[in-house]
Amino acid sequence: MLKWYDQQVIYQIYPKSFQDTNQDGIGDLRGVIQRIPYLKQLGVTTIWLNPIYVSPQVDNGYDVSNYYAIDQSLGTMADVEALIAALHANGMFLLLDFVMNHTSDQHPWFQDAVAHPQGLYRDYYLWADAPAKQLPNNWGSFFGGSVWEPDPGATDQYYFHLFDRHMPDLNWKNPEVRHSMLEIAKFWVDKGIDGLRLDAFIHIDKADFHQNVPNQSTEPTIAEEFYAHLPHVQPYLSKFCGALRELKPDIFILGEAASASPELLIDYSRPENNQCNAVITFRSLVDREDQLDPQLPAEFQPKGLDVEGMKRQLTTIQTKLAGVSLPVLYWSNHDMARVATRYASPQYHQRSLKCLATMLYLQRGIPIIYYGEELGLENLQFSDLTSFNDWTVQPFYDRALAVGYSSAEALAMLNQTHKMAARGPMQWDAKQPNTGFSPATPWLHGTTKIADVASEQADSQSLLHFYQRLLRLKQTALFTQGNEIIQATPAGIFRFTRQLDQTAATVTCNLSNQPVTVMTDTTTEVQLLEGSVSHSGQQTTYQPWTLTVTQN
Numbered sequence: 001m002l003k004w005y006d007q008q009v010i011y012q013i014y015p016k017s018f019q020d021t022n023q024d025g026i027g028d029l030r031g032v033i034q035r036i037p038y039l040k041q042l043g044v045t046t047i048w049l050n051p052i053y054v055s056p057q058v059d060n061g062y063d064v065s066n067y068y069a070i071d072q073s074l075g076t077m078a079d080v081e082a083l084i085a086a087l088h089a090n091g092m093f094l095l096l097d098f099v100m101n102h103t104s105d106q107h108p109w110f111q112d113a114v115a116h117p118q119g120l121y122r123d124y125y126l127w128a129d130a131p132a133k134q135l136p137n138n139w140g141s142f143f144g145g146s147v148w149e150p151d152p153g154a155t156d157q158y159y160f161h162l163f164d165r166h167m168p169d170l171n172w173k174n175p176e177v178r179h180s181m182l183e184i185a186k187f188w189v190d191k192g193i194d195g196l197r198l199d200a201f202i203h204i205d206k207a208d209f210h211q212n213v214p215n216q217s218t219e220p221t222i223a224e225e226f227y228a229h230l231p232h233v234q235p236y237l238s239k240f241c242g243a244l245r246e247l248k249p250d251i252f253i254l255g256e257a258a259s260a261s262p263e264l265l266i267d268y269s270r271p272e273n274n275q276c277n278a279v280i281t282f283r284s285l286v287d288r289e290d291q292l293d294p295q296l297p298a299e300f301q302p303k304g305l306d307v308e309g310m311k312r313q314l315t316t317i318q319t320k321l322a323g324v325s326l327p328v329l330y331w332s333n334h335d336m337a338r339v340a341t342r343y344a345s346p347q348y349h350q351r352s353l354k355c356l357a358t359m360l361y362l363q364r365g366i367p368i369i370y371y372g373e374e375l376g377l378e379n380l381q382f383s384d385l386t387s388f389n390d391w392t393v394q395p396f397y398d399r400a401l402a403v404g405y406s407s408a409e410a411l412a413m414l415n416q417t418h419k420m421a422a423r424g425p426m427q428w429d430a431k432q433p434n435t436g437f438s439p440a441t442p443w444l445h446g447t448t449k450i451a452d453v454a455s456e457q458a459d460s461q462s463l464l465h466f467y468q469r470l471l472r473l474k475q476t477a478l479f480t481q482g483n484e485i486i487q488a489t490p491a492g493i494f495r496f497t498r499q500l501d502q503t504a505a506t507v508t509c510n511l512s513n514q515p516v517t518v519m520t521d522t523t524t525e526v527q528l529l530e531g532s533v534s535h536s537g538q539q540t541t542y543q544p545w546t547l548t549v550t551q552n
Contacts, residue, residue, distance in 0.1 A: 002480075002481065003250060003252075003277070004093070004250060004252075005046075005093075005194075005195065005250075005252035005277060005278075005366070006326060006366075006480065006481075007045075007475070007480045008045045008046040008093065008252075008366055009043055009044050009045050009046065009366075009367050009369065009471050009474060009475070010044070010045075010046045010047070010048050010095070010254075010366060010367065010368040010369070011039055011042070011044040011046070011047055011048070011368075011369050011371065012048045012050070012333060012334070012368055012369065012370050012371060013032060013047055013048065013049050013050070013371050014027075014050050014060075014334055014371060014423055015027050015028065015029065015031075015032065015049055015050060015052055015061075015074050016060065016061075016073070016074070016423075016443055016444070017371070017423055017424060017425050017426060017437075017442075017443075017444065018031055018032060018035070018371055018425075018426050018437075019031025019032065019034055019035055019426060019428070019437065019438075020437055020438030020440065020442075021034060023438060023439050023440050024073070024438075024440055025438050025440035025441050025442050025443050026073045026074070026438075026442075026443045027074075027425070027426075027437070027438075028073070028074050028075045028079070029052065029070070029074055029075035029076075029079035029080060029082075029083055030075060030079055032047070032049070032083055033079070033082060033083050033086050036086055036087065036090055036092070038453065039092075040090055040092065041468065042374060042464075042467060042468055042471065043467070043468055043470075043471025043472055043474070043475065044092070044369070044471075045091075045092055045093065045475075046092060046093040046094070046095060046194070046195075046252075047087065047092065047093070047094055047095065048095040048096075048097070048197055048254070048368065049094070049095070049096055049097060050097050050334060051064065051096075051097045051099055051199075052070055052071060052074050052075075052080070052096070052097075053065075053066060053067050053068075053069065053070065053071060053099075054066035054069045054070065054071050054072075055071050055104060056104055056106050056166070057071075057073075058104065058164055058166045058167065059163065059164050059166075059167060060423070061097075062097075062099050062163070062167070062199065063102075063103070063104035063105075063106075063164065063166055063167045064099050064103055064104055064107065065103070065104040065106040065107045065108075066107070066108075067184040067187075068184070068187060080191065081191065081192075084191065084192045084193065085192075088192070093194035093195070093252070094193050094194050094195075095193070095194065095195040095196060095197050095252065095254060096188055096193050096195075096196055096197070097196075097197050097199055098184075098185060098188075098196040098197065098198055098199060099199045099200075100170070100181055100198055100199060100200070100201055100204065100240075101162065101169060101170065101199065101200040101201065101203045101204055102161065102162065102163060102167045102168060102169045102170055102200075103167070103168065103170065104166060104167060105152075105165075105166045105167070105168055106166075109121045109124045109125075109180075110124070110125060110168055113125050114151065114152050114153040115153065117151075117153060117154075117155050117157075120176070123171060123174050123176075124170060124171055124174060124176070124177050124180075125159055125160070125168045125169065125170060125171055126159065126160035126168070126169050126170075126171050126206065126209075127151070127157045127158065127159055127160070128148070128157060128158055128160070128209045129156065129157055129158075130148070130156075130157075130158055135148045135158065135220075136148050136158055136209050137209055137210070137211065137212045137213075138212045138213050138215075138217070138220055138221055139212075139213065139220060139221065139222075139223050139226055139227070140219070140220035140221045140222040140223065141161060141162060141163065141164075141165075141220065142162060142163055142222065143163050143164045143165075143390075143391075143392070144391055144392040145165075145220055146220040147160050147161055147162055147220070147227075148160060148161075149161055149165045149168075160206070160209075162200075162203055162227060163200075169203070169206075170204070172204040172205065172232070172236050173205075173232070178236060178239070178240065181240070182240055182243055182244075185240070185244055186243075186244065186247055189244060189247050189248050189251065190247075194251070194252060195251050195252030195253060195254060195277075196244075196251070196252075196253055196254070197254045197255075197256060198237075198253065198254065198255045198256060198276065199256055200256060200258075201233065201237060201255055201256065201257070202228045202229050202233060202255075202256075202257045202258070202259070202260065203227050203228055204232075204233055204236055204237075205227075205230035205231065205232035205233045205236065206226065206227045206230065207225075207226040207227065207230060211226060213226075224259055228259055229257075229259070229260070229264060234267060234268070234273065234275060237255075237268070237275045237276070238273060238274045238275050241253050241274055241275050241276065242274045245274070252277050252278075253275070253276045253277050254276065254277065254278050254279070254280065254328070255268055255269075255275070255276035255278070255279040255280065256279075256280045257279050257280065257281055258280070258281065258282045258335075259281070259282065259283065260279060260281040260283065261281075261283065262281075262283075262313075262316050262317050262320045262321070263320065264279075264281075265279050265281060265317065265320070265321060265325075265327075266320055266321065266324055266325075269321070269324060269325035270324055270325070271324075271325075276325075277325065278325055278326055278327075278328050278366055279325070279328065280328045280330070280333075280368075281317075281328075282335075282336075283313065284310075284313060284314065284317060284327070284328075284329075284330075285310065285331075285336075286305070286306040286309035286310040286312075286313050287303035287304065287305065287306055287309075288303055288304040288305065288306045288309075289303060289306075291303075291304075293403075295399075295403040296396065296399055296400055296403065297396055297399070299392075299396070299417070300393065300396045300413055300414050300417045300418065301413060301417065302342075302413060302416045302417055303342075304343070305342075305343045305511065307491070307492055307494060307511045307512070308491060310494075311486065311489075311494055314327075314363070314486065315486045318363070318364060318365075318484055318486065322364075322483075326364065326365045326366050327363070327364065327365035327366070328365060328366050328368060329360050329361055329363055329365040329366060329367045329368065330360075330367070330368040330369075330370070331343070331356060331357070331360060331370070331373065332370035332373055332422065333368070333370050334370070334419060334422065334423055335419045336419055336422065337379055337416060337417050337418065337419070337421065337422050338370070338372075338373070338377060338378055338379050338422045339353070339356060339370075339373060340353060340373070340376045340377060340378045340379075340451075341378045341379040341416055341421075341422070342416075342417075343356060344356070344376070345513055345544070345545055347513055347544075348513065348544055348545040349376070350376060350462075350463055351530055351531055351544075351545040351546070352511075352545040353376050353463055354463065354466050354470075354530045354545075354547065355509045355510070355511055355530070355531075355545045355546070355547045356509075356511070357466070357467065357470055358470060358507060358509055358528065358530075358547045358549065359494045359507065359509040359511060359547070361470060361471075361474055362470070362473065362474060362479050362498070362507050362549065363484055363496060363507075364482070364483070364484040364498070367471075367474065369467075370422075371426055372426050372427065372451070374463060374464050374467040375427060375451040375452065375453065375456055375463060375464055376451045376463045377424070377426070377427060377448075377451050378448050378449050378451070379415055379416060379418075379421035379422050379424070379448065380415070380421045380422075380423075380424040380444070380445070380446030380447070380448050381415045381421070381446050381447045381448060382411070382414075382415055382420075382421060382446045383411075383446070383447075385397060385411075385414075387420070387444075387446060388414065388418050388420045388421070389420055390418070390420060393414055393418065396410070396413075396414065397410045397411070397414065400413065415446075420444070421446065423444055424442075424444055424445070424446065424448060425437035425438070425442045425444070425445070427450060427451055427452040427453065428452060428453050428454065429452055429453065429454040430450045430452045430454065430455060431454070435450065435452050436452070436453075436454075451463075466530070469528065470528070473527065473528065473549065477500055477503075478498050478499075478500045478503050478504075478505055479498055479505075481500050482498035482499050482500035482503075482504075482505075483498065483499050483500070484496055484497070484498055485497050485499075489518060490516050490517070490518060491512075491516075492510055492511055492512030492514065492516045493508065493509070493510055493511070493516050493518055493542065494508075494509045494511055495507065495508040495509070495518070497552070503551070504551070504552040505527065505549060505550060505551045505552065506521050506523070506548075506549070506550050506552060507547070507548075507549050508521075508542065508547065508548050508549075508550075509546075509547040510531070510542035510543070510544060510545060510546050510547070511545070512544060512545070513544045513545070514544060515541050515542065515543050515544065516541070516542050517539050517540065517541045517542075518539070518540055518542065519538060519539060519540075520535060520537075520538050520539055520540045521550060521552065523550035523551065523552060524550075524551055524552065525550065525551040526548060526549070526550050526551075527549040527550065527551055528547065528548065528549035529546075529547070529548050529549075530546065530547050531543050531544070531545060531546025531547060532546055533546055533548060
C-alpha cells in the first residue's frame with residue numbers, strides 16, 4: 001500500500017540562501033513562505049529545510065545550541081508555525097533536518113559538562129584520557145586534524161568531535177542522551193512537521209577508543225570503520241524511530257548515510273526493522289577518476305561523471321531495494337558541488353542538464369532537488385581561500401602550487417568542487433539587486449553565471465519549464481509506482497523501462513558529447529524529446545545529450 005511519502009518530489013532549501021525578507025542579507029523562513037507558489041508550480045510536494053535551530057553558525061546550523069528555538073537570523077517559532085500551516089494548506093509537506101550525532105560546544109549540555117566534570121551532563125559527551133602530550137588515539141576528523149580536542153575545563157581529558165572541534169559528539173550509549181534527543185524530535189512532531197531528515201545518524205556508535213588505526217602515519221587518519229555503521233547504530237535508530245511512529249504513524253524518516261553500501265541501505269530501510277523509510281547514500285554518484293593528478297589529493301580535483309559506473313551502481317541499488325524501500329534520487333546537495341558545475345557539458349550545457357534530470361528522476365525512487373538546480377544554478381566563484389571557511393583547502397592549495405599549478409588554477413579547482421561554493425543565493429530576478437535574493441549584500445557571495453527565475457519563466461524552452469514538465473510526468477502512476485529495468489546499452493547511453501500493469505515507457509538518454517546509435521524500441525507515442533534523433537531501419541542515433549521518453 002502506497003504511503004504519502006512514496007509519491008513525493010522533495011526540494012531541499014538552504015534557508016540562509018533562499019529568500020531574504022528582512023533585508024539583512026540572510027535568507028529566512030518568511031522567504032520560504034513567500035515562495036511557496038513558485039515551488040508548487042514547479043511540481044514540488046515536500047520541502048526539506050537545512051537546520052533552523054539556534055546556532056553559533058560555525059557549521060551553518062549543524063552546530064546546534066538550542067533545539068527548541070529558531071535561530072534569530074532565520075525567524076521565529078511563529079514563522080515555523082506559519083510555514084507548516086501554509087504548506088499544509090497547499091497540500092505540501094515539511095521535513096526538518098535533525099542533527100543527532102553532535103551539538104554545538106555552546107549548547108548548555110556541553111557547557112555544563114565542562115563546568116562540572118562529575119555532573120550529569122559530562123556523560124552526555126565522549127571523553128578519553130591520554131598519555132602526557134599525546135592524543136587518545138590517531139583517528140582523524142572529517143573536518144581535518146584529530147577527532148580529539150583538550151577539555152576546555154580543568155581536566156586532562158579530551159572530548160571527541162567527528163566534525164568541527166566546536167561540535168562535540170553525543171554519547172548515545174547514555175540512555176539519558178537517547179531520551180533527550182527523542183524528546184526534542186517529539187517536540188517538533190507535535191508542532192506538525194511531517195518528517196525528519198536524520199543527519200549523520202550512521203556515526204552515533206563508536207569503537208573502543210584504545211584502538212588505533214594500524215598504520216605508520218604520524219597524522220590523524222580518517223577511519224570510518226571505527227565510527228560509522230557500527231553494531232549499536234541500528235538498535236538505537238530502531239527505538240528512536242519506533243517511538244516517533246507511536247506518536248505519528250505516517251511520519252517520514254529520511255536517513256543520511258553518506259557512506260552506506262547498497263546492502264546497508266537495505267538494513268536501514270527495511271520496514272520490519274522500524275528505522276528509516278528511505279536513505280541517502282553518496283555512493284549513488286560515481287565519478288571518473290582516470291584523469292586525476294596523482295600529485296594532488298583527489299577530494300578537490302574536478303571529476304567527470306562515470307556513466308558506466310553509475311549505470312552499474314544504480315542497477316545494483318534498484319535491484320537490492322526492490323520490494324524493500326524507494327531509492328533516493330539526487331544530483332546535488334549542500335555537501336557537494338552543484339550538478340551544473342560538476343557534471344554539465346560545457347558544449348551542451350542546458351541540454352545536458354535536462355538529460356541528467358530525466359535519466360535520474362524518472363527512475364523508481366524519491367527525487368530530491370537542490371534549490372536552484374531547476375535553473376541550472378552553478379557554484380559560486382570565490383576570489384580567496386577564506387570564503388570557503390574550511391582550513392583543509394589551504395594544504396590542497398599549497399600542494400597544487402608546489403607541484404606547478406598556478407594560483408588561479410588551484411583556486412579554480414576548489415571553486416569547482418567545494419561544497420561551500422554550492423550554497424550561494426537563489427537567483428529570482430536578474431533585474432533586481434543581488435538577483436532578487438536580498439537588497440543587502442548576501443551572507444555568502446561570489447561571482448557566478450546568471451540563471452534566474454524571471455528570465456526562465458519567460459522562456460518556454462528553459463530548464464525551469466523543462467523541470468516543470470518532467471515533474472508532472474514523474475507524478476503519474478507509471479513513474480511513481482512502476483517497476484524498473486535498467487537496460488544493457490552502448491557506452492554513454494542510459495536506458496531504462498518503467499512498467500505498471502499494461503502501461504510501459506522507455507527512457508533513453510545519451511549522456512555523452514558524441515552521437516550514439518542504439519537498437520530502436522517499438523513505440524506508440526513520444527512523451528518527451530530534447531535534442532535530435534534519427535532513424536535507420538531498426539536503429540536510432542541519438543545526438544549528444546539527447547533524450548526521449550517513449551510509451552510502448
